[in-house]
Structures are given as C-alpha cells and as structure tokens.
Amino acid sequence: xxxxxxxxxxxxxxxxxxxxxxxxxxxxxxxxxxxxxxxxxxxxxxxxxxxxxxxxxxxxxxxxxxxxxxxxxxxxxxxxxxxxxxxxxxxxxxxxxxxxxxxxxxxxxxxxxxxxxxxxxxxxxxxxxxxxxxxxxxxxxxxxxxxxxxxxxxxxxxxxxxxxxxxxxxxxxxxxxxxxxxxxxxxxxxxxxxxxxxxxxxxxxxxxxxxxxxxxxxxxxxxxxxxxxxxxxxxxxxxxxxxxxxxxxxxxxxxxxxxxxxxxxxxxxxxxxxxxxxxxxxxxxxxxxxxxxxxxxxxxxxxxxxxxxxxxxxxxxxxxxxxxxxxxxxxxxxxxxxxxxxxxxxxxxxxxxxxxxxxxxxxxxxxxxxxxxxxxxxxxxxxxxxxxxxxxxxxxxxxxxxxxxxxxxxxxxxxxxxxxxxxxxxxxxxxxxxxxxxxxxxxxxxxxxxxxxxxxxxxxxxxxxxxxxxxxxxxxxxxxxxxxxxxxxxxxxxxxxxxxxxxxxxxxxxxxxxx
Amino acid sequence: xxxxxxxxxxxxxxxxxxxxxxxxxxxxxxxxxxxxxxxxxxxxxxxxxxxxxxxxxxxxxxxxxxxxxxxxxxxxxxxxxxxxxxxxxxxxxxxxxxxxxxxxxxxxxxxxxxxxxxxxxxxxxxxxxxxxxxxxxxxxxxxxxxxxxxxxxxxxxxxxxxxxxxxxxxxxxxxxxxxxxxxxxxxxxxxxxxxxxxxxxxxxxxxxxxxxxxxxxxxxxxxxxxxxxxxxxxxxxxxxxxxxxxxxxxxxxxxxxxxxxxxxxxxxxxxxxxxxxxxxxxxxxxxxxxxxxxxxxxxxxxxxxxxxxxxxxxxxx
Numbered sequence: 001x002x003x004x005x006x007x008x009x010x011x012x013x014x015x016x017x018x019x020x021x022x023x024x025x026x027x028x029x030x031x032x033x034x035x036x037x038x039x040x041x042x043x044x045x046x047x048x049x050x051x052x053x054x055x056x057x058x059x060x061x062x063x064x065x066x067x068x069x070x071x072x073x074x075x076x077x078x079x080x081x082x083x084x085x086x087x088x089x090x091x092x093x094x095x096x097x098x099x100x101x102x103x104x105x106x107x108x109x110x111x112x113x114x115x116x117x118x119x120x121x122x123x124x125x126x127x128x129x130x131x132x133x134x135x136x137x138x139x140x141x142x143x144x145x146x147x148x149x150x151x152x153x154x155x156x157x158x159x160x161x162x163x164x165x166x167x168x169x170x171x172x173x174x175x176x177x178x179x180x181x182x183x184x185x186x187x188x189x190x191x192x193x194x195x196x197x198x199x200x201x202x203x204x205x206x207x208x209x210x211x212x213x214x215x216x217x218x219x220x221x222x223x224x225x226x227x228x229x230x231x232x233x234x235x236x237x238x239x240x241x242x243x244x245x246x247x248x249x250x251x252x253x254x255x256x257x258x259x260x261x262x263x264x265x266x267x268x269x270x271x272x273x274x275x276x277x278x279x280x281x282x283x284x285x286x287x288x289x290x291x292x293x294x295x296x297x298x299x300x301x302x303x304x305x306x307x308x309x310x311x312x313x314x315x316x317x318x319x320x321x322x323x324x325x326x327x328x329x330x331x332x333x334x335x336x337x338x339x340x341x342x343x344x345x346x347x348x349x350x351x352x353x354x355x356x357x358x359x360x361x362x363x364x365x366x367x368x369x370x371x372x373x374x375x376x377x378x379x380x381x382x383x384x385x386x387x388x389x390x391x392x393x394x395x396x397x398x399x400x401x402x403x404x405x406x407x408x409x410x411x412x413x414x415x416x417x418x419x420x421x422x423x424x425x426x427x428x429x430x431x432x433x434x435x436x437x438x439x440x441x442x443x444x445x446x447x448x449x450x451x452x453x454x455x456x457x458x459x460x461x462x463x464x465x466x467x468x469x470x471x472x473x474x475x476x477x478x479x480x481x482x483x484x485x486x487x488x489x490x491x492x493x494x495x496x497x498x499x500x501x502x503x504x505x506x507x508x509x510x511x512x513x514x515x
Numbered sequence: 516x517x518x519x520x521x522x523x524x525x526x527x528x529x530x531x532x533x534x535x536x537x538x539x540x541x542x543x544x545x546x547x548x549x550x551x552x553x554x555x556x557x558x559x560x561x562x563x564x565x566x567x568x569x570x571x572x573x574x575x576x577x578x579x580x581x582x583x584x585x586x587x588x589x590x591x592x593x594x595x596x597x598x599x600x601x602x603x604x605x606x607x608x609x610x611x612x613x614x615x616x617x618x619x620x621x622x623x624x625x626x627x628x629x630x631x632x633x634x635x636x637x638x639x640x641x642x643x644x645x646x647x648x649x650x651x652x653x654x655x656x657x658x659x660x661x662x663x664x665x666x667x668x669x670x671x672x673x674x675x676x677x678x679x680x681x682x683x684x685x686x687x688x689x690x691x692x693x694x695x696x697x698x699x700x701x702x703x704x705x706x707x708x709x710x711x712x713x714x715x716x717x718x719x720x721x722x723x724x725x726x727x728x729x730x731x732x733x734x735x736x737x738x739x740x741x742x743x744x745x746x747x748x749x750x751x752x753x754x755x756x757x758x759x760x761x762x763x764x765x766x767x768x769x770x771x772x773x774x775x776x777x778x779x780x781x782x783x784x785x786x787x788x789x790x791x792x793x794x795x796x797x798x799x800x801x802x803x804x805x806x807x808x809x810x811x812x813x814x815x816x817x818x819x820x821x822x823x824x825x826x827x828x829x830x831x832x
Contacts, residue, residue: 137566194599211779245667399790400791
C-alpha cells in the first residue's frame with residue numbers, strides 16, 4: 001500500500017516537476033527556438049516540411065520537398081512570381097534570337113557563392129556542362145536535352161544555343177535546371193556536395209541531422225535585397241497530423257501541405273493564416289493502353305464516363321481540389337475552357353460497352369499507393385464503376401514497387417498524378433508524348449505531332465492552339481482519366497509577413513519578416 | 516563461465532553472418548529499383564541505367580555482397596545511395612537517439628511494473644490486485660501510437676506541460692532533452708510495464724506458494740524481507756527474459772512512436788531507407804539491430820546466473 005502510494009506520488013511529482021520546468025522555459029521548443037510570445041526578439045523561422053529532403057544537390061534532385069529548401073540556398077537564372085510571369089534572377093535580363101534558337105543571358109555582376117567563388121559566365125557554363133554530362137545519370141540531362149552548347153560571351157554574358165526551338169526553355173530554368181551550384185565546392189567535395197551544398201542564395205547551409213532538422217542562416221553578403229530572418233530551421237514531419245499539431249501548438253511557424261480535413265479547422269484559427277493557391281498539377285488514373293482491357297479504346301471511354309469527379313472532390317478531398325478535364329490546370333495560360341470536365345453518364349457508358357461487345361461490363365485491377373485518401377478515392381471509383389457493371393479490383397502497392405511495375409507496364413490501371421510544371425509542356429508533353437517522361441505505354445502519332453508542334457511553336461497563341469487539339473484528342477482517346485487538380489495550401493502564423501505564395505508551391509523566404 | 520562466453524561469442528559471429536546474408540538477399544529481392552527511386556517518375560530509362568552503373572548496382576549480386584561484407588569487416592558499412600553519407604555516420608547519429616528512448620522507456624516500465632506486480636501478487640484478490648491487473652490488461656491492449664497521440668493531446672496541447680514532439684541530444688540541453696523524452700518514453704514504456712507486471716504477478720504467486728517461502732515465514736521472518744529478499748529474486752527470472760526481449764525490440768526502433776513524436780531514431784531511418792531503396796543504409800541498420808538483439812540476449816543469460824546461482828553457464832557438453 002505504502003509502496004504504491006509512493007509510486008503514484010513520485011509519478012505525480014515527476015509530472016509537476018516537468019510542468020514547472022516547462023513553465024520556466026515555456027517558449028523554447030525542440031531546437032531552442034522561441035515561439036509565439038518571444039518571436040519578436042528572436043528573428044528565426046521554423047518550417048514544417050512534408051518530408052525529409054532526400055537530396056540537396058539540385059542537379060541530382062527529383063523530389064518536390066528538396067526544392068522547398070533549394071529556393072533559399074540557391075538562386076536560379078530566372079524565376080517566376082505569383083502571377084506565373086518569368087522574372088529576372090541571376091540573369092538580370094535576357095534576349096532571345098529571331099529564330100528562337102539562342103538565348104543570351106546578362107548576369108548580375110559581383111555575385112559570389114557562399115564559399116567565395118565568383119559567379120560569372122564561366123560558372124554558368126560549368127553548371128550546364130555538368131547537367132548535360134551523360135555519364136552522371138542526372139535527372140536534369142533530359143530536361144535540357146534541347147541545349148546544344150553554352151558559350152561564354154564575356155565575363156557576365158552567356159549564350160545558350162538550342163538544337164531546336166523549345167518554347168518551355170525559360171520556364172525550365174525557373175526550377176532546378178536553372179539553379180547554380182558552386183563549381184569549386186562540387187570539385188572539392190565530389191559526391192559529398194549534397195551534404196554541404198553551396199549556392200548563391202539568400203540563405204547559407206549550416207548543418208543538418210537527417211530526419212531531424214536542416215539549418216540555414218542569413219547570407220549577409222547576399223547580392224539582392226538582403227534576407228530579413230536570421231536563420232531558418234526546416235523540420236520534416238512526414239505525418240500530416242504530426243505536422244499540423246506541431247504547427248498549432250506553437251513550435252513550427254509555417255507548414256507546407258495541409259490535409260484536406262484540417263483546412264477548415266486551420267482557417268478558423270484566429271492566429272493562423274491559411275494561404276490557398278490553385279494547383280498546377282493533375283491527379284488521375286493511368287490506363288495501360290498496351291494490354292487488356294484498356295487496349296480497347298471503347299472500354300477506356302466507358303470507364304471515363306462512369307466517374308463522378310465532383311463527388312470525389314467533395315467527399316474524399318473535402319473541396320480542396322477542382323474537377324479536372326485535362327493535364328492543364330485553370331491557372332495556366334494554355335488552359336482552354338472549351339475542354340470541359342466529363343459529365344457522368346452511366347447509360348452512355350453501358351451503350352459504348354455493348355457496342356464494343358462487352359454488354360455485361362468488364363473487370364480490371366486498379367493499383368493505388370497506401371494512403372487513406374487514395375483508398376477513399378479508389379473505393380468511390382469502385383462503386384461508381386459498379387453501376388455500369390464494371391468491376392474494379394483495388395490493389396494497394398507500396399509506392400516504389402508501383403513505379404517499377406508501371407515502368408515495366410505491369411498494370412491495368414494505376415492511380416498516380418503529377419505535381420505539375422509551370423509550363424504546360426512539362427505536364428501534357430510528358431504525359432501524352434510517345435516515350436514522354438511520365439507516359440506509361442501510350443502512343444499516338446497524331447498526339448505526338450500536336451505536342452511536338454506545341455513545343456517548337458514560337459508564339460504562345462500558336463502553342464495554345466496545339467495544346468487545345470492535344471487535350472481534345474486526349475479526351476477522346478482516354479489514355480489517362482483526369483480526376484482533379486489539387487489546390488496547394490500553406491499555413492503560417494500571423495506574425496509572419498511578406499510571404500508570397502507562388503504557384504509552383506515552393507516557399508521563398510527572401511522577403512519574409514517575423515514581427 | 517569463460518567457456519560459455521567464448522562459445523556465445525563464436526555463435527554471435529555465425530548468427531551475424533547468416534543475418535547479413537538474409538538482409539542482403541531480402542533487400543535485393545524487394546521490388547523497386549533504387550536508381551528509379553532516386554531519379555523519380557520522370558527520369559528516362561538511359562538515366563536510370565547510367566545511375567545504376569555509377570552506384571555499382573549492375574554488378575552480379577554475389578559480388579555486391581562480397582564488396583559490402585568485405586567493407587564491414589574493415590569497419591566500412593558503405594555509403595548511402597542517396598547522398599553518399601557513410602552509413603556508419605548516419606547510424607552513429609541515430610543509435611544514441613534510439614538508445615536514449617529505449618533506456619527511458621525501459622526505466623519507466625520497470626518503475627511502474629515491479630511495484631504493480633508485487634502488490635498484485637501479495638494482495639491477491641484485493642482492490643489493488645484488480646486495479647493493477649486492469650492496468651496491465653489495458654496497457655497491453657492500447658497500442659503505443661494511440662497513447663502517444665493521447666499524451667500529445669492532453670499533456671502538450673491542453674496542459675502545455677511538455678513540448679509536443681522533437682528531439683535534442685542530452686549533452687546539448689539535458690533538461691529539454693528529458694522533457695521531450697517523457698511522453699514518448701511513457702507511450703512506449705507503459706505497454707512493456709503492463710507485460711512485465713503481468714508476468715511478475717504470476718511468477719510471484721507461484722514463488723509465494725513454494726515451500727521455502729513457507730519455511731522463511733515459519734522461521735519467523737517478516738513479510739517485507741521475505742517478499743523482497745526471497746520471493747522477488749526468484750520471481751524475477753521469467754521477468755528478465757521478457758524484459759530482455761522487449762528491450763531488444765525497443766532498440767529496433769519504435770517506428771510509429773518515433774514518427775508521432777518526430778524523434779530521429781533508427782526506426783524512422785530504416786523505414787525511410789526502405790521506401791527509397793537506400794540499400795546500404797537498410798543493410799547497415801538492420802545488421803546493427805541484429806547485433807543489439809544478440810548482445811542483449813547474451814547479457815540476459817549472464818544475468819540469469821547472477822539472479823539464480825543454480826543456473827550454471829556451461830561451455831557446452
């Protein structure tokens with residue numbers, strides 16, 4: 001009896017002790033950063049990311065979360081703003097030749113990398129040569145495949161020659177292909193560069209403990225407008241509930257990606273600002289056009305007609321997305337409202353199936369990755385299809401396995417989307433062009449013609465016409481079922497000012513202040 | 516005893532060798548290509564092939580194994596495929612975290628379980644027995660991740676006593692480090708404490724009915740020395756087995772708890788490495804876990820002989 005009382009008392013004491021301790025240092029969190037109340041004196045920022053960035057070398061990077069960190073360590077030749085306009089970066093201006101095959105970039109002068117290396121035309125050439133080196137197996141190589149050679153005109157002028165006209169070229173330079181890394185640092189560190197990245201950006205890399213934190217500090221010698229926050233700590237919270245909890249309970253100042261279910265709650269929180277931006281990507285279902293049953297166009301069309309996109313958006317995504325008609329989201333200049341979201345039409349679907357010799361419907365397997373929302377969407381699709389007699393078997397596959405199976409065309413249908421690129425080419429050309437980088441088995445000669453024409457066309461309005469044709473053909477051919485365009489959400493504390501929500505979903509903290 | 520130790524050390528080497536072959540094969544037969552995972556869904560086939568060649572993934576499997584195992588014998592666990600960090604460096608970052616959490620959780624579980632088990636056994640059939648048994652049953656039934664979320668909600672969000680999650684090394688800021696560990700350690704430890712308490716109760720009851728206890732009482736010894744000195748010591752043997760095994764499990768990393776509390780331990784490392792097919796990291800980490808299990812089992816055996824001198828650790832036949 002006495003013993004148990006002692007135990008209970010000691011446990012209570014432990015908690016009280018902890019509570020007192022916590023009171024004394026009530027505003028310090030895991031990293032010792034100050035939270036809400038003392039924020040004014042402690043000029044730092046804690047960012048909650050949706051994952052641990054796998055790669056800090058932009059030329060090797062493939063993951064979206066890497067790019068969040070890159071925005072502040074590296075500068076790009078050109079950038080985009082909230083209106084998706086191309087704006088100067090390390091290149092203060094540029095000229096495009098008459099034939100659109102060469103680009104002259106005039107660089108900012110006097111810029112230095114964080115390690116003191118000069119940034120100049122030689123450095124730009126070195127960066128492009130690295131990205132174009134086939135032997136390195138870099139993901140950038142294919143993005144820049146139209147680049148023929150890079151010529152140093154003078155110390156601060158560089159001319160890039162293209163093999164053929166390539167409309168999306170500038171927009172590609174607003175992402176990782178336009179990020180300049182320090183040649184000396186790469187040559188010194190070799191493969192270890194990713195653990196100590198050096199750029200010209202407003203923040204310098206300090207240190208990182210994987211899966212714990214990544215710290216960058218203000219670059220006092222920054223060439224542009226000086227950054228205002230002293231240091232930024234990135235923390236990975238792969239679980240969305242954990243991320244939101246750490247945000248609302250005061251440790252984290254700004255978070256990337258909010259679960260659909262939390263959007264309303266956070267919007268109602270008076271000390272928090274929720275920023276919403278229409279997404280530039282698309283989500284949907286790949287149909288394997290090389291094998292049964294979807295090598296039959298009629299069956300693809302029938303399946304497309306049974307889906308109620310609005311229901312999926314309202315129920316599974318709680319209104320955090322909009323129904324999709326094509327690979328091009330409404331925010332893009334190439335969006336065309338004559339391409340309409342498919343209306344659900346069960347009767348017509350049945351009719352098409354009977355004409356194609358499948359009056360009783362058909363069966364196929366839909367691969368999805370293991371996430372609650374994915375399962376909800378798949379189950380909704382399953383019950384919608386059932387109304388027309390189409391039986392959908394759901395198979396949950398781990399993401400890496402799914403990618404490999406899709407590469408090898410071992411699937412009938414697979415639920416996979418695309419985060420999107422600011423130029424439509426990065427969405428629709430990649431998806432529908434034969435051999436496109438996110439195309440799994442679909443090939444159509446007419447489609448290829450349209451997309452290649454759009455890519456090499458010079459005028460935007462010509463490109464738009466070609467994209468319109470491609471989108472219309474896509475709706476008729478249905479190699480991919482477009483479901484929705486996801487909106488992008490960031491949430492931050494009200495003491496953060498100057499945050500610009502750029503449609504590429506990347507957080508730039510150059511102009512951000514903490515009040 | 517010396518023979519025993521030598522024999523066990525020899526066995527440990529054999530076990531680790533077999534484990535290394537198993538991990539290596541398992542990791543490599545898992546579908547999903549590391550080069551593809553690194554380059555992402557948009558990479559071309561040629562780029563994937565080039566990367567595979569650069570990472571040495573195009574070599575025959577046995578050769579890859581020999582390279583890896585040979586490296587380990589020289590203290591080189593290889594480098595992460597993702598960013599070239601030496602695996603040993605990554606492990607050295609993660610292992611102390613997991614050890615700290617394990618020790619905290621283990622300490623907390625003993626602190627709760629031993630008194631609870633003794634009380635339940637010595638007051639069999641009373642309120643205290645039922646209370647302790649109910650606690651044990653619910654402790655075993657409630658999954659740690661649920662307790663974790665509950666703890667964060669109550670103690671971090673509502674009461675604000677503890678930070679919700681995170682980790683600071685104990686040598687950097689010991690106070691903050693302990694505060695951050697309390698909730699996760701309880702979330703993991705309560706389950707173990709429940710298991711130990713149940714085990715201790717039944718083994719105590721058995722021992723308390725034994726002849727030598729009755730003799731001790733008959734000799735006129737009072738309750739406490741008998742219970743602590745005679746009964747507890749003998750009742751502890753099965754408890755030590757359970758605790759040892761559980762501690763080994765802890766060292767394997769409590770993946771979900773680590774995720775909920777954003778603790779950068781070995782569990783999360785392994786899951787992350789598996790999902791991105793970072794083979795050398797998976798192999799190195801699993802081998803480390805295997806080593807921990809083997810060592811703890813070894814120590815458990817030695818602890819037996821200390822608790823019960825009748826158990827002789829012999830070096831074979």
